[in-house]
Amino acid sequence: MxxxxxxxxxxxxxxxxxxxxxxxxxxxxxxxxxxxxxxxxxxxxxxxxxQSKEEFFISIVQNLVFRKVYTMLIEPIEGVENPLRAIEICLDDALKTAEFNDLDYGFVLANFLNEFNGRNDKITRYLTDISKVWEVNLVTALQKGKTDGFVERHVDSEGVASFIISSYFGVRSLMVSGNCKILRYNYIQQLRNYFRSLSPVVLA
The missing domain is CATH 1.10.10.60 (Homeodomain-like)
Structure with missing residues (x-):
């Protein structure tokens, strides 16, 4: 080799x-x-x-953590026609994966953000950058949805994106020790109801 x-x-x-x-x-x-x-x-x-444990961890964040978040939460909604429906399916799929993971310790990005917050600004910046990429992707999809008539024009895309990210962080934390199936079901049902209020069209 x-x-x-x-x-x-x-x-x-x-x-x-x-x-x-x-x-x-x-x-x-x-x-x-x-x-x-x-x-x-x-x-x-x-x-x-x-050179160090910190450098090793940063290399993991830049490669594996970013790739995981991108593949699971960003790529599935890039360029889609109906962003609200695509986001719902994307999050449901991600939660299903966690539901059937016997070694689930929570959402990897959220876990690390919580662990390093106030303890290591350098690593926190790398992790926050991943969260920002996800946020920008959501905002872009929602803005396109406005143009294409799938999202009401008055909707605050940045606010919706922040809500989606923070609520996903939260439900993933609850799923570690709670009833994963019920938590996922309830979360997706409420997310669907919320999305209906943002859409001028009826979501299936």
């Missing part, structure tokens, strides 16, 4: 394992020794690829 490809494969394996540990245990409760033990790597091998 080409040396660069081998290095990339090793880094990806490290990042995948690191994300699993940080997600389950939290950043501050996970030591480099925990990571090395899970990967069966030496400290020298770790520091060959990353």
């Amino acid at each position: 080409d040396k660069n490809l081998k290095r990339m494969a090793t880094m990806n394996r490290m990042q995948m394992t690191g994300l699993e540990l940080f997600y389950a245990q939290g950043y501050y409760n996970t030591s480099i020794d925990d990571i090395l033990k899970s990967l069966n790597l030496s400290k020298g091998a770790f520091y060959y690829h990353f």
Whole structure:
């Protein structure tokens, strides 16, 4: 295998394992020794690829966390005709995935934002950037929906986007220890009712 490809494969394996540990245990409760033990790597091998635990985590945020959020919550509503319906389906699908995940510890982005808030401004900025990309995507979809007649023109797109993000963060936290099926059902029903109030057309 080409040396660069081998290095990339090793880094990806490290990042995948690191994300699993940080997600389950939290950043501050996970030591480099925990990571090395899970990967069966030496400290020298770790520091060959990353200068610090913080740099390692940032690489995970930039690659895996962003990719996860983009694939699950951003890409499905890009360029859609009816944004309200697309957002509803997108969030329901994401909640269904969480519902059937036996190792669910909450929404990864929200968890990390909560953990680093007030403790590490540098990492918080990287995480906030992902949230901002999601917010901009929602606003763009809603604005297009106004133009295309699927969203009432008086609707505050920025306000709706903020509500969607904060409510999703909240229901995902509740699902960790609550009845996932009922929480998902109730959330989607209320979201659908809310979206009906924003639309000049009848949502199926």
